[in-house]
Amino acid sequence: MLWDLFCRVIDNFGDMGVCWRLASDLGQRGHQVRLWVDDARVLQWMAPQVSWSADANLGLQTGRGQPGVTVCHWADAEALPDAHPLTPGDVVIEAFGCNLPDAFVARMQRPIPPQWVNLEYLSAEDYVERSHGLPSPVWHGPGAGLRKRFFYPGFTPATGGLLREPDLLARRAAWNTPARQAWLHRHGIPWAPGEGVMSIFCYANAPLDALLTQLAASVQADSPVTHVLLAHGHATELGLAWQSARAPVAEPPPQAPEVTAGAPRPPLSALRLHPLPALPQPEFDHLLWSCDLNFVRGEDSAVRALWAGRPHVWQIYEQDDGVHADKLDAFMDRWMRDWPAPLSAEIRALWRAWNGLGPWPASLPAWQSEGTPWAQHTLDSHQTLLKQTDLVTQLMHFVTQAG
Structure with missing residues (x-):
């Protein structure tokens, strides 16, 4: 036709x-x-x-x-x-x-x-x-x-x-650890297995300062390496502004050293921001597949985050009459319907805070491995949605x- x-x-x-x-x-x-x-x-x-x-x-x-x-x-x-x-x-x-x-x-x-x-x-x-x-x-x-x-x-x-292409699930299933590492390294992210990776794609009003400040405090306390991948546009602008405000001297950041899995890291380098160029749609999918946690916005990237099968946080498009809050609640009700009540409440609080609808939580839910409750129940909801x-x-x- x-x-x-x-x-x-x-x-x-x-x-x-x-x-x-x-x-x-x-x-x-x-x-x-x-x-x-x-x-x-x-x-x-x-x-x-x-x-x-x-x-x-x-x-x-x-x-x-x-x-x-x-x-x-x-x-x-x-x-x-x-x-x-x-x-x-x-x-x-x-x-x-x-x-x-x-x-x-x-x-x-x-x-x-x-x-x-x-x-x-x-x-x-x-x-x-x-x-x-x-x-x-x-x-x-x-x-x-x-x-x-x-x-x-x-x-x-x-x-x-x-929207879900007929071959999407097969391509997603083939995205193993070597493919993930190769994609990240190709984009200048010196990731090694065991390090956390988070993507941020957001609107200009996202509370990225609060998120990055909380991440910086947690990685300095726990000493894991966390890579934050900033999408082109508002995420990069907000992330670099946060980084610049924290830097005592305006000078280029040092080059990241080569990484050996399991090697200790100095606290100041534990949170690493990586601005990305604008990505074609297949590459954006690869970005989502390569991260442990994805912050997405609007409609298209939100659906792709569902198919990625990774924990995600959705920033909904804000409307002047406030109806976006009802839309967000409706999706959370459906997506987290079968989740344990404590986990659902924890994730909902983060989603509402990210959308400016509630206070920022005292801590982030565990997200840096596939074994966390958030990751496991996300995958369950993902599998249920695939039946449609x-x-x-x-x-x-x-x-x-x-x-």
Whole structure:
């Protein structure tokens, strides 16, 4: 089938991250996808394999490099002349209520119109099950007489599921200790087995100062080595500002010495911050797989943290009306449903503090090995979630039903 997928890049990377994974997954399954995006600059690092050139068939500048996926400029869909031969595909996806261009919607008026799907944001709240699949007739404008249907990702069989490529589990299972060490060393992190690794991907309002101060105190007391991997952007800016404020003299940090597993470390070098470049999506997955604890944000990275099977802390996108707190509680209720009450309470307190919804805890839950309760129950929840049919499989079934 031919899919037209429309995405607006609002103020963060999550919308584009979800849409690129969706387009790529469909392409890997043999479908053709035209991804219409209003700002393609994010693909320069998210999907650097994409290159732009004139498309003889469409008469437009398009980006190619991912099997089955053609990237198109949103502005071209808004300004299609009447004589242009472009015809909407079998399925048109309006990601996150982005409002399709009128000129494109007008072309959807045909005897058998395409399936029009509004792909909604992810939530664990109860309304998702009630709303998934509901139709929405269009009464006015160029789409009058057409109908769209709502498709809600989610965490239960009554929802649309989560993005998960068919080969993801096999790739994750093959990520052993040598693969982890090789990836970390390739990115300049001199990790040895037994040392803790944490990733931070956050918004600008994350309480990273409190986290790093607590980590610094704990590693100086216990003398383990802890590597903190700072994602490009806010995490790096906040982390380096914290480090600079603690440094008595503004000078470059010393080069990390070669590491021998089990060798003693001086206290001042026990907490190590490692700024990372912006990572393509496959490399971001490898980052999550290589860490003992992941701090993630938004929708796309949160779902990838679930599939990583490692303990994680989610910073939800903050909304002015405060409804993000309810969304966070709903997810914690579902994710930690079968966890022991003391562990659930401890992790919930950390999650709420990281989201500015509660006080910072006196100590962090144990996280630096696969044998901790947090790690074990995370893996249990991960295995339960894997029983759910993935989003693309469900979406393909959804659009082939008359509904």
